[in-house]
Amino acid sequence: MNTCIENPDVVLIGSGVMSANLGALLKRLDPALRIQVFEAADELAFESSNGWNNAGTGHAGICELSYTPKREADGTVKVQKVIDIFQEFEQSLQFWAHAVASGMIDNPKEFINPVQHISFVQGADEVDYLKARYAGMSKHHFFAAMEFATDRAKIGAWAPLLTEGRDPAVPIAATKMDGGTDVNFGNVSRKLLAWLGSQEGCSVLASTKVVGLRRAEGGVGRGHRTPPSLEKQAGYGDPALQKTQSASWHVTTRNSKTGEERTVTTKFVFVGAGGGSILLLQMAGLPEAKGLGGFPIGGHWLVCDKPEIVARHQAKVYGQNLPEAPTMAVPHLDTRILDGKKTLLFGPFAAWTTRFLHRTGSWTDLPRSVKPHNLATLLKIAATNFPLVKYLLQQGTQSMADRMKVMHIFYPNAKAEDWKLVDGGIRVQAIKKTDGEAGIVHFGTEVLTSADKSMSALLGASPGASVSVDIVLKVIKESFPHLITSPRMAEIVPTYGTDYRAPENAAVFAKLALEARRRLQLV
Template sequence: MPHSTHIQNPDVILIGSGVMSANLAALLKRLEPSLSIQVYEVTEELAQESSHGWNNAGTGHAGICELSYTPTHEADGTVKVGKAIEIFEQFDHSKQFWAYAVASGMVEKPREFITPLPHISFVHGEKMVAYLKARYEGMAAHHFFKEMEFSTDRDKIRSWAPLLLDKRGDVPIAATKMDAGTDVNFGNISRKLLGWLEKQAGCGVATNHRVTNLTKNDQGWEVEVKDLVSGATHHNNAKFVFVGAGGGSLGLLQKADIPEAKGLGGFPIGGQWLVCDNPEIVAQHEAKVYGQPLDSAPTMAVPHLDTRYLDGKKTLLFGPFAAWTTKFLHKKGSYLDLPLSVKPDNLATLIKIGLSNMPLVKYLVQQGTQSMDDRMEVLHVFYPGAKTEDWKLIDAGIRVQAIKKTDGEAGIVHYGTEVITNEDKSISALLGASPGASVSVNIVMEVIKKCFGHLLETAEGKARMKEMIPSWDEDLKKPGMEGRYQEIERRSNELLQLG
């Protein structure tokens, strides 16, 4: 449904209606109700790009099942679990805020955006079985993961996820499982929060509006906006701008011409899923199962077999498969996005990335030329009994990997999300990828601390933030915080109907 409410010269303009902008807008309005806020979205409806339910895995990334967050320590062979613990706590901030949104009446029907779902890690081969056991021992020692189970018993693993054992040979296997995982529809929570925002005084949401330029002025920023329905262009001014436009963020940052964006580049990677709607098969799988990295694939290409709840229906997705593209946005992108993003200040960085990441280039070529049989071969690693006739291939969202200079070297931001903020803290922009949507509340909390820190300096501001995110000023990771963590977790799970 199109939206067309406008606020002229607001305090804050947010570009993009995905989960980042939605959480930031809602948090700011609750923290300081007098703020005026305008959201612009290029598509006809809200949250249709990366946050849309079909355009991402929907994993409530909490470090439970993602092996990429727990690398092996090169020196002593132990498994490092610190990143997984960090991601878990960050996702917990999202749960706390969304639980507050339910309790305060901002959003209703939490099962429309978050569903309890076990998270499973699954590996095969003696080396990976030993790795997963070491990973389990490291994680289960922390109070976040004490409920995790580990097994090499085929009957036990079959009881967790029957498809994994269907027609499987005698290769050694192992799995870990935690029932505390979730499936999240990031598009739905975004639309719910922005629906609430639009009803608040001094707030507007306008779809079919493309931001075409950003110009610094004495008051903050002049934002040039084109109405895609009428074709008219108008200007608006704001003290603060947040660029949460997904793949469109890089181009807007380049137009803003802030020093912090110099040298940045972007590399778009399309996504595809295999989807199964056969009710007999779908009924057998009730989990998100993440596996080990594919041979010769980059770390971002870890396959997973996911139960999803989308459009009121349970379905099964497998992937992701990468696809070559030059577009930065799935629905409103142009094939000229990549070539037009090449500038004198990032040309050397992009060339160096291309030369030093030949495995990634080779992988993308291989992925883009795969047949259905090739994709089914990958699926058979998870589900050996899968039949081609039960699966179809669909396109998903586009991830623009941020490319930047680090200590003079070019590098791809494979994991994590990064917020770029200019010196006077009048503009922030989001770059990066997984696990971004899941930890969006934690990320925008950092934006608030950096750019709206004065709101957190008063007793009233601190109390409001504490009400929204009870652990925002606490470290639940530390030893001795298990009781406090469990107290907050019980409350969140009750409100979100995750118990």
Template sequence: MKTDVLLIGSGIMSSTLGVMLRELNPALSVQLFEVTEKPAQEASNGWNNAGTGHAGICELSYTPKQEEDGTVDVSKAISVFEDFEHSLQFWAHTARRGIIKDTRKCLNSLPHISLVHTQEQVPYLKARYEGLKKHHFFEPMRFSTDRKEIADWAPLLMKGRNEEQPVAATHMDGGTDVNFGEISRSFCQWIDEQENCRTQFGHRVVDLNKKTSGKGWIVTVRNEETCQKEKIHADFVFVGAGGGSLPLLQKSGIPEVSGYGGFPIGGQWMISRNPKVVAKHTAKVYGQALGAAPTMAVPHLDTRVIDGKQSLLFG
């Protein structure tokens, strides 16, 4: 079999690329292979990520430190905001085209809040706010050290908190909660409906080799139910297989993979669907990672909207 484009994985990366390429060139043939029985069951699944539309509003990791002169370099946050605007514009385009049928299932506007609670972090957050406020992207942002005002923004943040503990927060409307799984499913369905395109589930890519003569790749795919293998000739291959990407890239022989490694990461979320609790918090709140902890260790208190139902996530 021959295809112009072969996508490995059905998450947000592969499915987005598939839609983009077909929109740019409707003549392309596209094949997408996924080892699970349904699209977006792993990293892109709504419950396997925080669903934050990363726009640099509340994520302190984009502006990690205060300089010696007291300022905070906010250039990365500005760049991230612009990048996310491009994502929003693309999703708006796909909604107009009917690729995403109902944006309420995957995109919901929420305030984004940053919260700090140590003596050292309060001046840092104020300096960050002052730097961001100068750019028109962040003009609506507010800063406060007033406990009552912060409680008005997000009551659960202040409930039971030590009155002596210093606190500061920034608040900005217009942030986004994203269900990447829902977007991925919409994109995969659309790809499968296009002429000369198909999505196949329960199929694992087991080998990836560059052609010895001419351009392109030979991809070996195994049907997980029958164990039957098929070789597919592809002009272009995108590996979006999450944790399975590295072994495939190593098999491909491309020099760029040299020096990379992977390791498993585990984590847990606490989730509340109690309507009385959920009703008390409507925002995405990011704190500051402690010490040398990685950015994935940043504490969250997030509103999530999945399958049309609102819930509260902490982790």
């Protein structure tokens, strides 16, 4: 639907993977909901969710070493975080599988494909670390199929580019699982939004920037009605729920092509605008956002399209992050399927920027975000993260030869003439008052929700897109608690509500996971 919904029940700002999943889930759980999506750019899901602007790794904790700390004093590696992430990613697979099976979306190979996930290290200390990581992970049923190797021939059989031309005197190790995925989050977002926009009472509008976001005086706007599911829910008369449902927001938008402005009133706003979320939260004057700031980090990839090289690497290979680099800049050599063809990406390489969004951002974004309430926080982080600032400046001035030195850690025989540098989008690292000296390099994905549950916003970075369904289910639980207990949940996300990390649930999990992967054509 291309016309704006008058006084929708839900407004989603941004057309990325978070908004797409949230909108689709809400509509499946309550078909009577009226949902409006606003996207500032002319195209949908072309910022952080765009396939070229992220690694496309279905982050399931399999190969990402940044999710597991170094060895403990007793030599072990804590692996609980990767177990948690694996279960969270499974929620995404389950919902997308339901979307395919129910006809919401089609052709899953256009957005998800199987690819082995490999962790790769070199040097005696790193080999010992990876062995300990493998020992901890392989005990859990999620990772029972993981393999560990130090033998060069075996590692070379998994990924020949890793071993050819490598110094035989340096010990190496790798782990591998064949159950990994490559995901085009932009494509799955556009598919879900196409379905959502075709539903009664729903609209998805591009070229429509939110220029005003303020609380409505006296509650919901004129003409706003309560969805039937809210009217029917037990306890709707509770004072706490009445407070939530009476809150509302005026959302003013401007069409970038016609200049037309329009204001709608809604009961719930989700800010899924990527880097633009910081400025929108400041516009809304949300008390919970006081002291919140943002630090933008640009990115670049090295890309290889040569068929003879691409054909020899069928994996996503992650290593250790470089000194001073943020966790979002952990180097990896990835098989990608983008624009209908297979390619190789290496990176990302960070870059200094003051823009919060790649397509619709401005160099003034960072200066405009500095307010009296977050100035002290930003100054503190700057003072305690000088090595990160130095790293970003160094990254932005790198030559091709500098970048190839990093690639040679993974692919010793790589030649500069086989690779080209492309833009990798922008990530805005959220900075909170509670961030201490550890600072922004350790801040992950988080949802900020207003006290009255009428607004939620996504902040942070990895593993965000991969666990988007789990994240938005938490949003629904907070702001639409009557929907999270719907009997439909068992059909829409079969794994929701059960802890499949527990050993006693391993057999049931295996059955559900296999069915989802069959629907997604991964097996």
